[in-house]
Amino acid sequence: MKATPVTVRRRLLEWFDGHRRALPWRQTTDPYRLWVAETLAQQTQAVRAAAYYLRFMACFPTVADLAAADLNTVLKLWEGLGYYQRARRLHRAAQEICALRQGQLPATFAEWRTLPGVGDYTAAAVASMAFGEPVAAIDGNVRRVLARFCATDIGDDLARQAAVVQAAAQALVGGARPGDVNQALMELGAMVCRPRTPRCATCPLAADCMAQRYKLTAHYPLRPPRRIRPTRMFACLLVTWQGRYLVVRRHQTGLLGGLWEFPTFPCREGELPAETAASGRHRLGLPPGPSTPGPVLAHNFTHFRQILHVFLATVETPGAATDAEVRWVTPDELDALPLTRLARRLAQSVGTKPAGVETAPG
DNA sequence: TATACGTGGCA
DNA sequence: TTGCCAAGTAT
Incomplete structure (x- = not known):
């Protein structure tokens, strides 16, 4: 100085x-x-x-x-x-x-x-x-x-x-x-x-x-070199049963820890999102059946870019939600849960809550 | 030390 | 559209 x-x-x-x-x-x-x-x-x-x-x-x-x-x-x-x-x-x-x-x-x-x-x-x-x-x-x-x-x-x-x-x-x-x-x-x-x-x-x-x-304001502060941000594909299941939605809570540690979302599964190498979705249904204990391809959403995290393929399905039997970390929730219950940004967007786009009710201020 | 960890605003 | 950046911390 x-x-x-x-x-x-x-x-x-x-x-x-x-x-x-x-x-x-x-x-x-x-x-x-x-x-x-x-x-x-x-x-x-x-x-x-x-x-x-x-x-x-x-x-x-x-x-x-x-x-x-x-x-x-x-x-x-x-x-x-x-x-x-x-x-x-x-x-x-x-x-x-x-x-x-x-x-x-x-x-x-x-x-x-x-x-x-x-x-x-x-x-x-x-x-x-x-x-x-x-x-x-x-x-x-x-x-x-x-x-x-x-x-x-x-x-x-x-x-x-x-x-x-x-x-x-x-x-x-x-x-x-x-x-x-x-x-x-x-x-x-x-x-x-x-x-x-x-x-x-x-x-x-x-x-x-x-x-x-010395006209160096653009040069400072010095910054570490940028890392490339990989893209990862996921399949997301938006499943309804008797007017309820299936949601899961993410593991307490790690990305979005403790938040709730619609069941989401990473696509394996070379796997089609529809295949990932079918396998996800099985893992959730849901009966096999048709899943309708829904929107494809992109979401940028700090260290990777997420592409989410949404699949819509309706089931006759709840099969899955015995675990405390997996629940069938009504639209009102969904609103009350801490959701990931993507899940909140999906919930709105699917019309589970009145328009204009946004949780985040600003 | 390098990397994981969200989301929105802005140019 | 894309990348940068924000009253950073933990491992």
Whole structure:
């Protein structure tokens, strides 16, 4: 950092005081609320997380409420937000706090860091905002702001970038209002120092920003090389029996863990989706019979692209749903379950719920 | 260290 | 349409 941390901090805080958005968790220093907010906001745009935060607080105003809740209820509130492991870990951490700490929330970075789902970023965010601890909360925004600001110290070395950003951030939170400094860097990254079209003309740090000076804002932050995203095919069975739909709950760990969906089976190598569907019917204990090819839906995950071939069928006998993880549900019951995005879309397209009732806000 | 882990908005 | 990116964490 060329300019002194004191100068940069002052400009940052002055800008923040005049330009910060009214995010709902900005009204509190309650560590529980900040922890929930930061968890919801992981890899999620803050504005989008805000609507979930309000619902979450209405439902679970205290850590004891969260700990006492069913995981299914927590996942339902999380539906549509993605990265559902966050919800499971948040729930587990709340239970640990109540069982092992008598409901007392951690007060330091080090203590927060021991909770499941709380990494360096979240521990620093909560510790600084709720308790004033001078620890740097480095998210994607902060990384971009400081990598650009310190561009000439970084060169083309990704590891060096991490060290430079960490050092700069740590220097900035080492004075007044560490929590606000962290938020100011994030806010600046979100509103001004944006990934594609930074608004350098309105940036309070532009005068000392190396990327701005040398026209390198497009080059920083350095990013690891992109991996190719494979395509995987699946067959999905939308089976009805006496007005009910067959749904299954996904395994608690892994992709979309704990969520419900219509039975879905991966196509083997060289296998036609219709063959996969027939084999799936058999595995579910359903009687063999005609399945009508339905829509073909595409869904992009972070690490693969899913092509879903939907097959529609009606059966006379329920055969399958003895397992607790497999159920025949009415349309109303379907609405109440935490569903995957694709399943929610399918449920709507099939007309199991009134139009316009969307679970995810925004 | 590299990879798994969702979803929606945006250019 | 496609890829990037978002107040990251765990393994």
